[in-house]
Amino acid sequence: MSKKVYHEVLKRxxxxxxxLGEALALQxxxxxxxxxxxxxxxxxxxxxxxxxxxxxxxxxxGMGAEQLKDAFGDRLAFHGGIPVQSLLxxxxxDSVFHESRRLVKxxxxxxxxxxxxxxxxxxxxxxxxxxxxxxxxxxxxxFAAALEAAALDI
Numbered sequence: 001m002s003k004k005v006y007h008e009v010l011k012r013x014x015x016x017x018x019x020l021g022e023a024l025a026l027q028x029x030x031x032x033x034x035x036x037x038x039x040x041x042x043x044x045x046x047x048x049x050x051x052x053x054x055x056x057x058x059x060x061x062g063m064g065a066e067q068l069k070d071a072f073g074d075r076l077a078f079h080g081g082i083p084v085q086s087l088l089x090x091x092x093x094d095s096v097f098h099e100s101r102r103l104v105k106x107x108x109x110x111x112x113x114x115x116x117x118x119x120x121x122x123x124x125x126x127x128x129x130x131x132x133x134x135x136x137x138x139x140x141x142x143f144a145a146a147l148e149a150a151a152l153d154i
Contacts, residue, residue, distance in 0.1 A: 080118040
């Protein structure tokens with residue numbers, strides 16, 4: 001959807017909905033889900049009232065972690081970012097671990113990040129890749145030891 005179409009057709013309804021939600025739950029944050037490349041309409045969504053972008057689909061065109069954090073990190077929190085279509089099912093566990101750590105560092109710098117996969121983990125994703133992602137997100141977990149322990153329990 002173009003920025004113009006969003007502005008002319010949907011923004012007013014989102015603004016009303018988000019304001020109603022904030023009025024009903026004063027301590028709540030507005031989390032908004034959409035898939036894909038939405039970089040160009042993020043300023044409109046922020047203006048409409050979103051606080052958290054879910055899911056930060058970093059493998060979509062123009063949606064790199066650095067680009068998102070630099071452009072909107074002072075006004076928007078991010079949920080997701082760890083790719084379920086490209087990274088988790090296709091990379092080796094070590095690559096998943098290191099890329100997940102990189103994404104946590106970028107999005108988490110200064111706060112405003114809920115580390116998570118971009119969507120539901122796909123069928124066929126190697127279990128060791130899920131473990132690698134979790135170890136990377138938790139930060140203090142010894143990935144090699146966790147992988148060894150998981151292999152013993154399978």
